[in-house]
Amino acid sequence: EDQVTQSPEALRLQEGESSSLNCSYTVSGLRGLFWYRQDPGKGPEFLFTLYSAGEEKEKERLKATLTKKESFLHITAPKPEDSATYLCAGKTGANNLFFGTGTRLTVIP
Amino acid sequence: DAGITQSPRHKVTETGTPVTLRCHQTENHRYMYWYRQDPGHGLRLIHYSYGVKDTDKGEVSDGYSVSRSKTEDFLLTLESATSSQTSVYFCAMAGGLGTANEQFFGPGTRLTVL
Numbered sequence: 742e743d744q745v746t747q748s749p750e751a752l753r754l755q756e757g758e759s760s761s762l763n764c765s766y767t768v769s770g771l772r773g774l775f776w777y778r779q780d781p782g783k784g785p786e787f788l789f790t791l792y793s794a795g796e797e798k799e800k801e802r803l804k805a806t807l808t809k810k811e812s813f814l815h816i817t818a819p820k821p822e823d824s825a826t827y828l829c830a831g832k833t834g835a836n837n838l839f840f841g842t843g844t845r846l847t848v849i850p
Numbered sequence: 851d852a853g854i855t856q857s858p859r860h861k862v863t864e865t866g867t868p869v870t871l872r873c874h875q876t877e878n879h880r881y882m883y884w885y886r887q888d889p890g891h892g893l894r895l896i897h898y899s900y901g902v903k904d905t906d907k908g909e910v911s912d913g914y915s916v917s918r919s920k921t922e923d924f925l926l927t928l929e930s931a932t933s934s935q936t937s938v939y940f941c942a943m944a945g946g947l948g949t950a951n952e953q954f955f956g957p958g959t960r961l962t963v964l
Contacts, residue, residue: 786955840894842892
C-alpha cells in the first residue's frame with residue numbers, strides 16, 4: 742500500500758534555530774517526491790520536486806534532499822514567516838500524488 | 851496560484867441536497883484534480899481528469915461525480931450531500947509546458963453539510 746509519513750506532526754523553533762522535517766515513503770514505482778507549503782486557509786504552494794536518491798534542491802532557507810526511503814526538508818536559520826504546514830507527497834503513475842499529513846512549523850521571534 | 855480559482859469559497863448546505871463546486875483555470879493545463887483535506891488524513895484524491903471528457907476515480911470517489919466539458923473547467927458534484935462530506939475541497943492543475951509533474955492548487959472551498 743502506498744504510504745507517506747511525515748514527522749514530527751508539529752515543530753516549534755526559535756528564530757534562527759535550524760532543523761529538519763522528515764518524510765518517509767513506501768510508494769511503489771515512485772516517480773517523484775514533492776514538497777509543498779500550506780498557510781492557514783490557503784491552498785498548498787509548490788516548493789520542490791525530487792526524482793532520484795541523492796538529489797538536492799534549495800530555495801532561500803529551505804533545502805530538500807532525497808534518499809531511497811525518505812526525504813528531508815532542512816530549514817536553515819528560520820524566520821517567523823517560514824511558519825506554515827509543510828506537506829510531502831509521492832507521485833505514482835497517472836500523475837497522481839499521495840500526500841502525508843504534514844508538519845506544522847511554528848517559528849517564534 | 852492566480853491561474854486557478856474555485857467557487858464558491860464557502861458553502862453551507864443541508865444533508866440530502868445536491869452541491870456543485872467549480873474549478874476554473876486559465877493556464878491551459880491538461881490535468882485537473884479534486885482533493886479533500888480533513889484533519890488527520892491529509893489531502894486525498896477524489897477524482898481527476900486527463901483531458902476534456904476524460905476522467906477517472908481517485909482514492910475517495912464514493913458519493914462524488916465530476917465533469918469536464920472544457921479544458922478550463924472541472925466540476926465536482928455531490929449528488930446528495932452527507933455530513934461526512936463536510937471538508938475543505940481543493941482543485942489542482944498540472945501538465946503545463948515545462949511543468950508536467952508539478953500540481954498547482956486553487957484556494958479551496960470550505961463545505962459544511964448540516
